[in-house]
Amino acid sequence: MKNLTYRQANLADLNWLAETEQRCFQQGEAFSRRTMQRMIGNIDNSVFFDILEVSRKSVGYALYLFRRKSTLLRLYSLCLLPAYQGQGLLKPYLRERMRGFAVNYKKIGLEVRVSNIRAQHLYRALGFTTEKILAHYYPDGEDGYRLIKVLAADPRF
Numbered sequence: 001m002k003n004l005t006y007r008q009a010n011l012a013d014l015n016w017l018a019e020t021e022q023r024c025f026q027q028g029e030a031f032s033r034r035t036m037q038r039m040i041g042n043i044d045n046s047v048f049f050d051i052l053e054v055s056r057k058s059v060g061y062a063l064y065l066f067r068r069k070s071t072l073l074r075l076y077s078l079c080l081l082p083a084y085q086g087q088g089l090l091k092p093y094l095r096e097r098m099r100g101f102a103v104n105y106k107k108i109g110l111e112v113r114v115s116n117i118r119a120q121h122l123y124r125a126l127g128f129t130t131e132k133i134l135a136h137y138y139p140d141g142e143d144g145y146r147l148i149k150v151l152a153a154d155p156r157f
């Protein structure tokens with residue numbers, strides 16, 4: 001069985017990230033190379049940027065944002081290359097990450113398109129619940145859900 005590991009993103013990942021972003025997200029929604037670069041530059045300040053790997057090959061990324069003195073962490077973006085999707089690789093990774101985040105953060109939140117059933121399955125299986133429906137949240141007018149999870153020590157995760 002494949003095992004997903006993670007490491008911190010750095011500028012050498014920029015080309016790969018820009019290309020992967022286009023493969024994971026619709027046009028107009030994908031982050032630009034410049035945005036990715038800015039995010040990498042903010043590591044330790046307001047961003048956790050994980051490159052997800054299988055056998056040392058980059059297969060996806062996860063981006064978390066935080067504010068100083070806030071106990072809410074935001075899962076800002078998550079993507080796995082299509083060839084690695086649908087294999088349950090992300091659940092153990094996210095569980096491990098959230099266990100670690102529980103030390104410094106009380107809650108983790110994210111936004112997801114109402115049509116992105118796959119992502120919703122994943123998040124709900126991890127204990128996220130709907131906090132709010134976000135009407136016309138996306139640039140094309142689609143609604144979103146704000147999902148939230150309390151990061152208290154949870155014996156299941």
Ligand SMILES: CC(C)(COP(=O)(O)OP(=O)(O)OC[C@H]1O[C@@H](n2cnc3c(N)ncnc32)[C@H](O)[C@@H]1OP(=O)(O)O)[C@@H](O)C(=O)NCCC(=O)NCCS
Nearest residue numbers: 024078079080084085086087088111112117118119121122
């Ligand atoms: C969303 C994404 C990160 C999920 O990763 P994944 O590897 O496909 O996730 P999993 O294999 O764990 O599948 C998640 C769940 O969705 C279910 N699922 C898979 N395909 C599905 C489909 N077409 N419809 C409904 N459910 C589906 C799986 O059965 C699984 O549920 P389960 O654990 O209850 O069985 C990945 O598909 C991706 O990168 N998508 C493109 C970018 C994106 O949408 N990111 C999220 C933005 S919020």
